Amino acid sequence: MTSGPPDAGPAEQTGPAEQPGPAEQPGPVAQPGPAEQPGPAEQPGPAEQLAPAEQPGPVGPYPWPAVPGFGPAPVEPRQRLHPLSPALHGAKSLVVVIAGLSWSTLSRVGFGTFAVLATVLALGATVLAVVSWYNTGYHVVGRELRVYEGLVWRRTRAIPLERLQAVEVVRPLLAQLTGLAELRLEVVGGGKTEAPLAFLSVADATALRTRLLDLAGRAPTGAPEPATTTGTGTTGTGTTAAVPSGRPLHSVGNRDLLVSQLLTPQAFMLPVGVAFVVVQFLSEDSWSFIAVASTVTAMAGVLLQPIRRVLDDWNFRLDRDSDRLRIRNGLLETRAQTVPINRVQAVGVTWPLLWRTKGWLRLRLEVAGYSAAEPDDRNRPDRLLPVGDLATGEMITAEVLPGVAVSALPLTAPPPQARWLRPLSSRALGAGLADRVFAVRSGLLTRQLAIVPYARIQSVRVVQGPVQRRLGLATVHADTAGGAGAAALHRDVAEAWALAAELTARSRAARLGS
Structure with a gap:
């Protein structure tokens, strides 16, 4: 049925009597069919070119359009904290060490041994702070802030910026003296303040705060350019940026703040305690300097709460900036906090007994997404009004909860x-x-x-x-x-x-x- 080999010569052709019929004519089926044709992979020339996925060099182009914000994020170099950070941590450790050793240790070992012991412990804490600083870094990858820390146990924390609630710039006393600041992040659902970066220069802290809020989709009002800072710092051109104050709502006078903390049970106990110490000191000759110092320290502990409130709420100022409240306060440790009004869950009004004669009250906020489990309640932006009269309280409450009158x-x-x-x-x-x-x-x-x-x-x-x-x-x-x-x-x-x-x-x- 099929013809001979394709290379058969003329001598092998059949004669007329032996010509096959039409059905026996070598038709196209005798030719190699498409299945027998060499595939593209066997063809020489352009058919042997590699597929796009196999091409060397840059990947792509892809058959789908590029989506902004997706794909590999540019990797920036890891940043370190300020070189003075270990010194500040060491100074804080010295205060903790001295407080931990107490007056009783000083009386037992003597001043010289006490000073040597405190110095050794503080130096050890400083060395550990230097090692920690060397192994601590941060950088922004895509829409995440990654913080690296630890020497023996390395830990990397990735903070999604879409869950970022606020970035606060805090300046404790030592940081103010050295021109540094601490950056604290509040994340929705966090158990405590996330990844505090202590310490950065004020310019770096404010620039990083602006960048993080911009990436999180919460760029502060008044900062159209990412290089413009939202706090006291420098812009990309090196000039000082003005802080957007928003609409001022209220500022608490420091005199009222002092009087309000004098009208507390702790302040009323102070004269009684002083009289007790004076009577005991005059009636007994056995009182030593250490005993008196210990008693005074105990009395200072009683007054710690009102003193801390004065220091924390000094120069308290409340502004309204679009849909957020801006709170600035602090003497030894200045704070600039932002409270989104849509995160306010409740407002608390308090009338202390001794304040009622002056008609004063205090307002506090309950804010979702902030650290309710924070050991230090100063980290929570719950102060709405440290002290004020009823008219001021109703005005501020109406800003947070429109249409609500406290007295009605x-x-x-x-x-x-x-x-x-x-x-x-x-x-x-x-x-x-x-x-x-x-x-x-x-x-x-x-x-x-x-x-x-x-x-x-x-x-x-x-x-x-x-x-x-x-x-x-x-x-x-x-x-x-x-x-x-x-x-x-x-x-x-x-x-x-x-x-x-x-x-x-x-x-x-x-x-x-x-």
């Missing part, structure tokens, strides 16, 4: 049987539903008011203790994101369940409407 909230008292559980303070208890907020009042000596917007309520609970069950009472809790929320104490059971149902309905409606 509809509060109702609990039933009479609540006196069995709160015999003295039952009259101070109250709870009520306003148009936009849930308000709860409590406290006898220190009156407190918690104001929670319906849109910020995460859950509602009705809780009954064994005594409450016998009295027909219950407590209604309105929980917020990561905060204390508000609790209506000792309400009638039927009222408690109705209040919980109403809170749930209003909270759902507020979230859907926002």
